[in-house]
Amino acid sequence: MGGLREAAEPFVVPGPSGVAIRTRLKHLTAEDVKVLRLVGDHLGALAARDLKVRCAAGLTHDKDQWAERKRGLTAESSSRYAGAITKATHDQWALARRGQMAYIQNLERGIGMIRHRLSLPVDEPGSKRAPGGYRSAQEWFAKTRRLHVLEDRLSAVRADWEAGKVRVVHGGKKLLNNRHNLEAAQFTEDEWRRRWEAERRFLQADGEAGKPFGNETIRVTPEGVVSIKLPAPLAHHANAPHGRYVLAARVSFPHRGDQWGDRVQAKRAVAYRIHEDVTRGRWYLTASWTMTPGRTVPLKTVRVGGLVGVDTNADHLAAWRLDKHGNPCGDPRRFFFDLTGPASHRDAQLRHAVIRLLHWAKRHGLAIAIEDLDFQREKTREKHGRRKRFRRVITGLPTSRLRGRLVAMAVELGLTIVAVDPAYTSRWGSQHWQKPLTTKTRKTTRHDAASVAIGRRALGHPIRRRTTPPHDDQSDRRGHRTVQAESDTRRREESRPRIPGPRTRCVLPGCGEKVGDQCVQDRSGHAAEYVELTLSLQER
Structure with missing residues (x-):
């Protein structure tokens, strides 16, 4: 890093x-x-x-x-x-x-x-x-x-x-x-x-x-x-x-x-x-x-029920709803707009896309997280040289107008806007979330994955996710599960400990090199068995 x-x-x-x-x-x-x-x-x-x-x-x-x-x-x-x-x-x-x-x-x-x-x-x-x-x-x-x-x-x-x-x-x-x-x-x-x-x-x-x-x-x-x-x-x-x-x-x-x-x-x-x-x-x-701006809602209060992560693009807004643990819920939403034609048409298109996004967030009662974008350093032609198409894309992004419209219209609906740093959201979102969220019936784009990364950053969670769970047996050789631990859970980012016992019949409980509680794995009968073995050890 x-x-x-x-x-x-x-x-x-x-x-x-x-x-x-x-x-x-x-x-x-x-x-x-x-x-x-x-x-x-x-x-x-x-x-x-x-x-x-x-x-x-x-x-x-x-x-x-x-x-x-x-x-x-x-x-x-x-x-x-x-x-x-x-x-x-x-x-x-x-x-x-x-x-x-x-x-x-x-x-x-x-x-x-x-x-x-x-x-x-x-x-x-x-x-x-x-x-x-x-x-x-x-x-x-x-x-x-x-x-x-x-x-x-x-x-x-x-x-x-x-x-x-x-x-x-x-x-x-x-x-x-x-x-x-x-x-x-x-x-x-x-x-x-x-x-x-x-x-x-x-x-x-x-x-x-x-x-x-x-x-x-x-x-x-x-x-x-x-x-x-x-x-x-x-x-x-x-x-x-x-x-x-x-x-x-x-x-x-x-x-x-x-x-x-x-x-x-x-x-x-x-x-x-x-x-x-x-x-x-x-x-x-x-x-x-x-008018006097209303009282700003504390960020801790905004995070209680989750929020909606929004990724801004040249022709649409990609949004995904996240719970308080940072897990995507439901399917992604895309709100398209056309920024060609006269200024009045572009402004109307942007306004219609914003109001559709706000009404969707209002139905779920969630705040909106969006990137605090500023392309002033990126718009110079000396940096990108012959990449004229890319320069046109970043120049056409209505960042300031979108931010002003979104904030003004959100206040009328009683919604809160959270601004996050845009650093690496698209890259890390595509790396950690695009493939896991793609299914046979849902094609996840890198913009959808970026909206998840934006929402997780607004919630205070790291962007990276845990690897897929084991699908053929109950061993730990395939890595972490996708279930996210609570933010106040101790050692939640560490490797899951292994508790040997009657299941492996190799060493007694509490004596392996990876000692710990595996209750988070939600194995059938595990919690009761672990308590029983722990009590037997204490009696010895």
Whole structure:
């Protein structure tokens, strides 16, 4: 076992700290759409200007500059709109900084891998832990040139990081680049322009506790009436008192509508965002609020009744139910999904697979154990080289989205999620569990075996199993039985002792080289016979 990475301890995943629900704004009039676009364009221009100021400040930005930015925006909007814009701008700058650091780490991993492979002889075979040398001298030479390119990129990004300089596009860099390749992006100039304007609009407001309906800027009543506080330059478009505009649409929230209604009536903070889906030609309203995560169930309590081990794959979730001793129960389950097509289709497929898994676990009343996956180190092309198919597989795994969906949906059903270290689960699961669990009527895949390994690690049991029991006689020459001992049983991982006696008629009980109690073998008449022989020895 030398050189193997030590697996981290499993832990119970805390619940989500926020909720976001969305509904459609139906039956909007032409005037409603006009006002929404005017307000969104006006606030979007202010947000773009504020983002430029924030990026220029860099690391020297402080609370005084933040207050100055807010005062400059208040005159052209309102204090509440100014607060929402500055907060969103600061969050966007912080996100760009995190992305910049992730890019630096990715470049460092790529440079380290290229240097390692260049240090090896050409066509040097690799191992399971590290790739070998490059296949040809031509590839070796090409990688030396790529090494210099990556080093130049790294030095430039590091200089930006130290100076606090980030590059952010208000509206999205991908959409901006599509303007130069409209044919490849399958856009006309008018379609691109409408989408670009929609992405740059800013029409959202932060929640305010103690205010009527949880918000003063964008207000939604329990009856579904939506009204907006217009910025000062657009106040002449108001159709209600105090510079407000009431939309003709009436909204309701089918999902978590009761929770939203309770918060609105109790004057608790609720944030709102209005945005346009140009592709569908629809307007949507999103309500969000923060909440305190519930108390985390102790891991010892979760393990009492067993759990469900889940292995994440590129096209399905492999699950198997385990009892508290780590023994698989019943047959494995597979929940398939298709991650091709647009993002909305992929998200729906993943959501349907997760809810089927949760309903199955809910019927058995068990927690779910899943790997705490992170493929950032594996996604670099410098490590896997020409294995493009494998790189596509690990890149396509929706690890972060699956984890977020699973945790948020499990809380609603009252289920607990246990995260385990993914080290060696697939390899050891296939080695110890795939063949023993395969029968004439059941074909066990390596993913099914990995789900058993994940569940056993979450339960605190070792992944390896005991060997098959003897099938032709009652001797011990075939090794351990498959029956798992209790976790508190002493010496449960040792070899089973042999008790000679009347069955072998060779030596007296308690005198052999493998002395011990064989009650765990459940042999007929063994327990009574052992007690009787023990008493006779004591009398002697």
